[in-house]
Amino acid sequence: MSVVQAATALSAAYAVFVVGRLLAKREPGDRLIAINAGPLAMPISGFWPPKGWLGNSWAHFLRAAFDRFGQTVIPCIFPLTAERYIYVGDAAACKMIMNDRHAFIKDVKAYAVISFFGENIVGTEGDTWVRHRSIARKSFGERNNALLWTETVRTLEDWFAPWDAEIGAQGGKITANLTESMRDITLFIIASAGFGLQFSRTTLGEKREGYALPFGKALFTAIETMFHRVLAPRWLYSLPIESLRKSDEAYSELQRYIKQMIAEARASGAAPGADAESSEAADLFRRLVDANDEEQGARLTDDELLSNIYVFFLAGHETSAHTLTFAFALLALHPEVQDKLYEEAKRLWPEDSGEQWSTSKLPDYNRLEYALAVFRETLRLFPAEVAMQRVSVNDTTLPSQIRNAAGQWQPARLPVKAGTVCVLDIHAVHMSPLDWGEDAERFRPERFIDSPGYEWPRDAWIPFTGGPHVCLGQRFATVESVCILARMARKYRISPTPEIAKLPKDEQWRRLTKWTVGITSTPGRVDLSFEKR
Numbered sequence: 362m363s364v365v366q367a368a369t370a371l372s373a374a375y376a377v378f379v380v381g382r383l384l385a386k387r388e389p390g391d392r393l394i395a396i397n398a399g400p401l402a403m404p405i406s407g408f409w410p411p412k413g414w415l416g417n418s419w420a421h422f423l424r425a426a427f428d429r430f431g432q433t434v435i436p437c438i439f440p441l442t443a444e445r446y447i448y449v450g451d452a453a454a455c456k457m458i459m460n461d462r463h464a465f466i467k468d469v470k471a472y473a474v475i476s477f478f479g480e481n482i483v484g485t486e487g488d489t490w491v492r493h494r495s496i497a498r499k500s501f502g503e504r505n506n507a508l509l510w511t512e513t514v515r516t517l518e519d520w521f522a523p524w525d526a527e528i529g530a531q532g533g534k535i536t537a538n539l540t541e542s543m544r545d546i547t548l549f550i551i552a553s554a555g556f557g558l559q560f561s562r563t564t565l566g567e568k569r570e571g572y573a574l575p576f577g578k579a580l581f582t583a584i585e586t587m588f589h590r591v592l593a594p595r596w597l598y599s600l601p602i603e604s605l606r607k608s609d610e611a612y613s614e615l616q617r618y619i620k621q622m623i624a625e626a627r628a629s630g631a632a633p634g635a636d637a638e639s640s641e642a643a644d645l646f647r648r649l650v651d652a653n654d655e656e657q658g659a660r661l662t663d664d665e666l667l668s669n670i671y672v673f674f675l676a677g678h679e680t681s682a683h684t685l686t687f688a689f690a691l692l693a694l695h696p697e698v699q700d701k702l703y704e705e706a707k708r709l710w711p712e713d714s715g716e717q718w719s720t721s722k723l724p725d726y727n728r729l730e731y732a733l734a735v736f737r738e739t740l741r742l743f744p745a746e747v748a749m750q751r752v753s754v755n756d757t758t759l760p761s762q763i764r765n766a767a768g769q770w771q772p773a774r775l776p777v778k779a780g781t782v783c784v785l786d787i788h789a790v791h792m793s794p795l796d797w798g799e800d801a802e803r804f805r806p807e808r809f810i811d812s813p814g815y816e817w818p819r820d821a822w823i824p825f826t827g828g829p830h831v832c833l834g835q836r837f838a839t840v841e842s843v844c845i846l847a848r849m850a851r852k853y854r855i856s857p858t859p860e861i862a863k864l865p866k867d868e869q870w871r872r873l874t875k876w877t878v879g880i881t882s883t884p885g886r887v888d889l890s891f892e893k894r
């Protein structure tokens with residue numbers, strides 16, 4: 362038998378196997394999903410070229426599926442593996458799944474990717490998760506938010522100074538790479554409000570004595586190479602492969618840095634919460650170490666502490682950086698929204714210098730209602746996690762909506778078998794015309810402002826999910842982002858670069874909001890023009 366014949370026979374046998382399994386497992390009502398982009402999107406996107414496909418197009422593919430099938434909850438089967446999934450694009454069904462952590466559990470295998478330092482809050486379920494969550498949640502609170510606000514103000518001032526000098530030198534306008542700027546700004550902020558480390562543009566590149574890499578570099582490389590780390594077998598690391606060597610170095614440096622920080626936090630011995638204003642007492646890291654040391658019985662080991670701290674960094678950095686990049690791209694595309702944001706910020710800070718500006722404190726947050734709406738609307742259109750998974754423990758039913766022959770939507774219930782993977786399709790919920798109206802695809806922050814007779818649909822906005830697993834850093838991310846949005850819009854007029862500005866509006870939108878599925882929804886490089894107001 363020739364090689365070609367052997368390959369043909371093998372392919373035919375495989376096709377028969379696939380179709381056989383598919384027919385055996387298929388149930389009435391199952392839809393065939395051609396690309397199982399949801400569950401596969403994460404591992405694939407690290408390696409596989411059609412990233413754009415898995416970003417914008419993937420999201421549109423799934424949304425179109427909900428529309429085409431006329432169902433807000435779709436049972437489906439993936440031909441290659443014959444695995445059954447339920448795609449949930451229904452706000453009420455998502456709420457039910459998120460709220461009952463005993464009936465719908467996290468599939469912890471899917472989180473192995475972030476558990477290599479040890480167990481942590483994100484990669485665990487059941488009693489172990491309760492132990493992690495009860496200690497981790499003590500780190501977050503208004504004292505930390507107060508520090509967060511001041512550190513955001515400080516970081517931005519540090520950032521603005523060279524921009525202002527450049528704007529002056531270049532005749533009033535500069536072009537900045539927003540993707541990179543947001544990555545660095547949010548890193549500085551999580552470093553200081555998270556760890557009491559005050560980075561600046563100049564100190565980011567400095568390494569501590571005895572270390573091979575600066576902290577920021579170790580962290581960025583670790584995040585970038587996370588998938589290698591999980592998927593490449595250990596023996597591969599002994600081969601001279603540069604990317605694996607770099608990944609290994611970054612992880613061991615990061616581990617050393619964080620372990621040293623834990624040791625230093627303990628050695629400094631400041632009584633937990635002794636001074637509400639001092640960063641030592643208020644940063645997340647210090648509070649986590651202190652909360653753990655005070656805990657009776659259920660303490661986290663040092664490896665678990667390290668792992669949770671890494672997760673705070675990971676969960677808290679990329680999500681905020683990407684959301685803010687999308688937000689500024691949207692503001693550049695919508696000058697009328699930007700002007701409203703500017704007016705609000707100007708009412709709060711009439712001057713972009715002086716005492717009131719430089720000593721802004723957390724209570725200012727409460728006067729930035731429109732900035733909050735911009736943040737929420739950005740996350741509606743570009744949720745950092747487009748989908749989350751849970752597995753049903755028992756046979757049950759989920760609420761859904763089905764379109765009848767006359768085109769009207771009617772409530773229904775869909776049966777779900779025990780062991781079925783339920784994909785909470787956050788993006789589809791955010792785009793549903795049933796909750797957000799026919800203009801759901803438009804960027805319109807006003808939809809997040811209640812008015813007499815109108816309350817925005819809370820259950821249909823789930824970028825942080827909800828229920829017991831709800832994002833622990835929701836307020837952290839919100840406070841930080843509102844501060845950045847308001848202060849940047851107060852200081853600068855932000856617009857597309859001249860090359861982009863001359864394109865038709867929908868092409869401008871496409872270029873500036875292009876994204877791919879990475880660890881979180883990942884914007885492309887966004888360059889924007891900045892001009893002082």
Ligand code: HEM
Nearest residue numbers: 676677680681684745746824825826830832833834837838
């Ligand atoms: C725009 C920013 C952010 C978004 C959109 C976001 C979104 C999410 C989502 C979707 C989850 C999963 C919840 C679930 O499994 O149901 C989550 C979990 C989590 N997030 Fe965030 N997050 C953001 C920022 C942050 C920040 C700033 C921190 C910390 C500094 C943080 C810490 C966490 C933690 C610790 C968890 C695990 C919670 C648990 O399983 O109990 N996140 N986040």
